[in-house]
Amino acid sequence: xxxxxxxxxxxxxxxxxxxxxxxxxxxxxxxxxxxxxxxxxxxxxxxxxxxxxxxxxxxxxxxxxxxxxxxxxxxxxxxxxxxxxxxxxxxxxxxxxxxxxxxxxxxxxxxxxxxxxxxxxxxxxxxxxxxxxxxxxxxxxxxxxxxxxxxxxxxxxxxxxxxxxxxxxxxxxxxxxxxxxxxxxxxxxxxxxxxxxxxxxxxxxxxxxxxxxxxxxxxxxxxxxxxxxxxxxxxxxxxxxxxxxxxxxxxxxxxxxxxxxxxxxxxxxxxxxxxxxxxxxxxxxxxxxxxxxxxxxxxxxxxxxxxxxxxxxxxxxxxxxxxxxxxxxxxxxxxxxxxxxxxxxxxxxxxxxxxxxxxxxxxxxxxxxxxxxxxxxxxxxxxxxxxxxxxxxxxxxxxxxxxxxxxxxxxxxxxxxxxxx
Numbered sequence: 001x002x003x004x005x006x007x008x009x010x011x012x013x014x015x016x017x018x019x020x021x022x023x024x025x026x027x028x029x030x031x032x033x034x035x036x037x038x039x040x041x042x043x044x045x046x047x048x049x050x051x052x053x054x055x056x057x058x059x060x061x062x063x064x065x066x067x068x069x070x071x072x073x074x075x076x077x078x079x080x081x082x083x084x085x086x087x088x089x090x091x092x093x094x095x096x097x098x099x100x101x102x103x104x105x106x107x108x109x110x111x112x113x114x115x116x117x118x119x120x121x122x123x124x125x126x127x128x129x130x131x132x133x134x135x136x137x138x139x140x141x142x143x144x145x146x147x148x149x150x151x152x153x154x155x156x157x158x159x160x161x162x163x164x165x166x167x168x169x170x171x172x173x174x175x176x177x178x179x180x181x182x183x184x185x186x187x188x189x190x191x192x193x194x195x196x197x198x199x200x201x202x203x204x205x206x207x208x209x210x211x212x213x214x215x216x217x218x219x220x221x222x223x224x225x226x227x228x229x230x231x232x233x234x235x236x237x238x239x240x241x242x243x244x245x246x247x248x249x250x251x252x253x254x255x256x257x258x259x260x261x262x263x264x265x266x267x268x269x270x271x272x273x274x275x276x277x278x279x280x281x282x283x284x285x286x287x288x289x290x291x292x293x294x295x296x297x298x299x300x301x302x303x304x305x306x307x308x309x310x311x312x313x314x315x316x317x318x319x320x321x322x323x324x325x326x327x328x329x330x331x332x333x334x335x336x337x338x339x340x341x342x343x344x345x346x347x348x349x350x351x352x353x354x355x356x357x358x359x360x361x362x363x364x365x366x367x368x369x370x371x372x373x374x375x376x377x378x379x380x381x382x383x384x385x386x387x388x389x390x391x392x393x394x395x396x397x398x399x400x401x402x403x404x405x406x407x408x409x410x411x412x413x414x415x416x417x418x419x420x421x
Contacts, residue, residue: 021067022090024083025075027060028324033397036078037063038406039137044071045112045413046140052109054319054414056311058097061322061407064090078138079397097311105311107319113158113222113412115141118149118165118213118229122185127390129226129378130161133405136393146193149209154216158412162229164334164377166284167210167236169203170249172228172334173282177386203236203245210236217268217369224408227333230373231287235275237266248279268371269362273342282334289337289358292383296356299382302330304337304353304360317348319414320363320372320407325400330360333377333384338362351404361404372408379405 025037041052041063048071053064065071067084075082085093097104117131121143134141141161144153154160166172169190177183187202194205210233217223225233235244242258243250254277255261264271276283283291290296306326309317328351330336337358343349344364350372351361363372377384379401380391396402 021087022085023065023067023071024085025063026081027062030081032081033079034403035137035393035397035406037080038410039139040075040078040080041109041410042112042139045109054107054109055097056107056318057104060324103311105315107315107414109410109413110415111413115159116144116157117141117161117163119143119145119163120186120189121145122189126384126386128163130405132391132393133402137406139409146205146209149212150197154212159222160216162225164227165229167206167232168244168284169201169206170245175280201250203250207236207240217371218367220368222369222412223371226374227377228335231335232284234267234270235285238262238264240266244275246277246279268364268366269344269347269373270342271344287338287342288335289339292332292336303327304330304351306351317350317363319411321350322407323400323403328400331376331379331382335375337375374404
């Protein structure tokens with residue numbers, strides 16, 4: 001009898017395996033490594049030209065792909081949780097998500113975006129959360145900087161991340177670091193590039209770069225920025241043609257009437273803001289909701305909430321907010337958050353602290369393209385300092401704050417449905 005049972009079990013398992021034709025990658029609390037799962041989805045798209053289904057609002061924004069042993073092997077290697085399900089189960093999930101009674105939907109990921117990170121060639125005394133996330137998730141990217149942008153290399157890419165750059169040309173207002181080797185090396189590189197491309201000042205060089213990036217977005221590109229790259233990008237656009245930089249940084253004085261001349265029609269996200277001109281005040285404008293030394297919250301009670309969008313009517317913001325948590329632990333940066341009163345009405349607020357009246361995570365469109373601003377420096381390092389060691393993401397494989405970054409990286413791979421609201 002035992003001899004009959006054993007072959008039957010083998011036959012049963014074989015048949016079950018034969019009918020199990022899809023892999024479900026849950027992104028809820030059952031997932032052991034959320035961040036690696038994004039890299040797996042990218043790897044499937046890039047190396048196997050196989051569609052990946054993104055199940056919006058289903059089990060934390062799960063992924064589903066046709067079953068293949070090579071995919072399972074890769075998930076085992078990367079430590080990713082997955083379930084093998086039948087074709088019928090996959091069809092049932094799609095039917096459930098398509099029901100008008102549920103706030104869920106399916107988006108097909110089809111082509112992996114080619115990714116660039118705008119970052120200086122010189123060594124920086126701080127890490128970057130986006131490059132940490134992509135390196136950990138095993139998503140490839142290229143480093144580009146001013147020369148590449150001005151030489152029209154951006155059209156080669158689909159998605160661009162702006163490293164923690166000061167686009168106003170004030171060296172991040174790190175006046176207290178001006179004697180440090182990294183500061184001097186960066187200043188030399190900026191001045192060399194400015195002269196090479198016919199600009200008289202670093203601020204003019206950065207404005208030229210900002211305009212090239214604007215053209216990239218206008219043509220259909222995707223731009224993601226964090227920390228000072230968010231507000232200084234818009235400040236540079238608004239101050240086109242104005243001198244807003246003190247002599248401490250560029251050798252001559254600023255226009256004292258510049259605030260009255262700012263052109264907010266040029267900006268992506270912000271309007272009606274004023275500038276901070278003092279060279280030793282490490283703020284650029286009134287966009288920042290609270291200077292970091294005045295924030296009315298502490299590390300243990302600093303949180304922001306993600307908005308819940310309609311998956312069927314607003315698929316883009318839904319993709320950008322997929323997560324296993326809706327309350328995200330806050331984190332600081334040189335630019336941490338934005339005054340909601342200074343955000344343009346057409347901008348979508350993805351995450352906010354309503355009690356502080358501050359936005360942390362915002363998104364919008366510009367002509368054919370998309371942009372996202374995410375305040376703060378590192379989602380798993382509450383207050384990151386110059387020369388501090390980078391975050392080890394092996395200790396944070398399920399970081400909800402880092403997931404928001406990776407949502408943006410995968411976003412260009414989606415076959416877009418027309419946004420209805």
